[in-house]
Amino acid sequence: MINGEKTVETPIRWAMIGGGRGSQIGYIHRSSAVRDHSFALLAGAFDLDPGRGKEFGISIGVDPDRCYADYRTLFAEEARREDGIEAVSIATPNSTHYEMTKAALEAGLHVICEKPLCFKTEEAEELAKIADEMGLVVGVMYGYSGHQMIEQARQMVARGDLGEIRLINMQFAHGAYHTAIEKENPAVKWRMDPRLAGPSCVIADVGTHPLFLAEAILQDFEIEQLLCSRKSFVEDRVLEDNAFILMNLKGGAQATLWASAINCGSLHGQKIRIIGSKASIEWLDEQPNQLAYEIEGEPARVLERGAAYLYPEALVEDRISAGHPEGLFDAWSNLYRRFAIAMNQSKKGEKTDFWFPDIRAGVQGVKWVEKCVESADKGAVWIEY
Numbered sequence: 282m283i284n285g286e287k288t289v290e291t292p293i294r295w296a297m298i299g300g301g302r303g304s305q306i307g308y309i310h311r312s313s314a315v316r317d318h319s320f321a322l323l324a325g326a327f328d329l330d331p332g333r334g335k336e337f338g339i340s341i342g343v344d345p346d347r348c349y350a351d352y353r354t355l356f357a358e359e360a361r362r363e364d365g366i367e368a369v370s371i372a373t374p375n376s377t378h379y380e381m382t383k384a385a386l387e388a389g390l391h392v393i394c395e396k397p398l399c400f401k402t403e404e405a406e407e408l409a410k411i412a413d414e415m416g417l418v419v420g421v422m423y424g425y426s427g428h429q430m431i432e433q434a435r436q437m438v439a440r441g442d443l444g445e446i447r448l449i450n451m452q453f454a455h456g457a458y459h460t461a462i463e464k465e466n467p468a469v470k471w472r473m474d475p476r477l478a479g480p481s482c483v484i485a486d487v488g489t490h491p492l493f494l495a496e497a498i499l500q501d502f503e504i505e506q507l508l509c510s511r512k513s514f515v516e517d518r519v520l521e522d523n524a525f526i527l528m529n530l531k532g533g534a535q536a537t538l539w540a541s542a543i544n545c546g547s548l549h550g551q552k553i554r555i556i557g558s559k560a561s562i563e564w565l566d567e568q569p570n571q572l573a574y575e576i577e578g579e580p581a582r583v584l585e586r587g588a589a590y591l592y593p594e595a596l597v598e599d600r601i602s603a604g605h606p607e608g609l610f611d612a613w614s615n616l617y618r619r620f621a622i623a624m625n626q627s628k629k630g631e632k633t634d635f636w637f638p639d640i641r642a643g644v645q646g647v648k649w650v651e652k653c654v655e656s657a658d659k660g661a662v663w664i665e666y
């Protein structure tokens with residue numbers, strides 16, 4: 282069980298490129314990286330617009346002198362400091378990933394890059410070569426693969442619980458781009474522009490996520506042949522908004538992947554189902570705490586995150602134990618946010634005009650327990666409150 286203690290002696294000195302105000306993924310990077318004190322956010326080039334980036338960096342507590350106009354200045358200036366950054370996360374549109382990752386590695390920095398790493402295999406291999414030569418770590422943010430139930434699935438496959446693996450059925454099929462919303466939404470606009478998104482929209486943008494889940498779960502996952510059909514259903518789109526992919530795997534298993542942005546009514550629709558000769562498992566990212574385990578001829582089971590019956594490898598990274606919903610982290614963050622604002626207002630002598638569980642909530646809880654006990658001890662009778 283993780284207790285948030287340090288996993289490294291000193292937090293990795295860390296910066297971000299992109300992930301500025303209003304970006305989809307910046308906050309998720311920041312809150313995940315700093316949660317266990319493993320990384321300290323000390324610098325950044327947070328936005329395409331330098332002024333907005335600096336203002337944003339300052340607003341999240343970064344030293345104004347270390348909020349840079351662009352990533353090249355970030356690398357150059359940080360290299361001059363004794364306490365300069367050691368690692369950088371890249372959370373910018375896809376077309377920038379190759380040049381930024383390459384420049385970061387050449388500057389001696391470890392990298393966490395958003396997917397896709399780049400557009401061409403030769404470029405990806407080149408980045409891998411530089412990283413190997415420099416002895417640097419490159420992490421690619423296939424974020425869902427960090428879920429505890431993916432480790433459980435990996436252990437189940439490795440231990441033969443499913444038998445011989447025959448089929449892998451994957452999908453990431455949402456409905457959010459079922460109309461031409463790229464006309465108003467900048468985060469969708471670049472995803473539909475081949476100059477910024479690369480040669481694919483949904484295959485890269487969402488399809489790569491379940492693909493990596495399969496790679497993480499099946500340690501010998503190796504594609505031998507592949508067939509892909511892609512199409513754009515919304516008028517004037519150059520890149521595909523729907524794709525079907527069939528794959529033959531080494532060892533004889535077959536896999537399918539459906540990537541879509543026009544699956545009306547679906548929020549994410551990311552799923553992986555692994556079918557073996559004895560049993561199947563299935564995981565959906567919208568209900569991540571449950572892993573369906575279906576043995577042929579037996580009633581279906583649902584394995585729960587954090588439960589003691591999971592394999593030890595899946596319990597190592599448990600954070601809050603079974604039962605507590607993961608949304609608890611968000612709920613607690615919201616309360617800490619409100620506590621902080623209230624404390625700050627109190628320091629300034631201002632009155633708080635929003636609610637939070639305050640001292641009166643504490644009093645009410647204590648009184649309620651006292652009255653319950655009093656009623657029960659009197660033989661479960663009505664008492665005045």
Ligand code: NAD
Nearest residue numbers: 299300301304305306327328329372373375395396422468
């Ligand atoms: P976004 O358009 O919402 O935000 C992009 C951010 O990058 C903005 O703040 C923008 O100002 C900044 N930016 C752009 N060019 C820059 C530059 N040259 N220098 C500095 N900052 C720059 O995009 P997003 O949805 O957050 O996506 C960013 C990346 O994250 C993409 O590669 C996307 O594929 C990936 N992504 C991954 C996941 C995941 O689950 N891992 C989810 C969403 C997005």
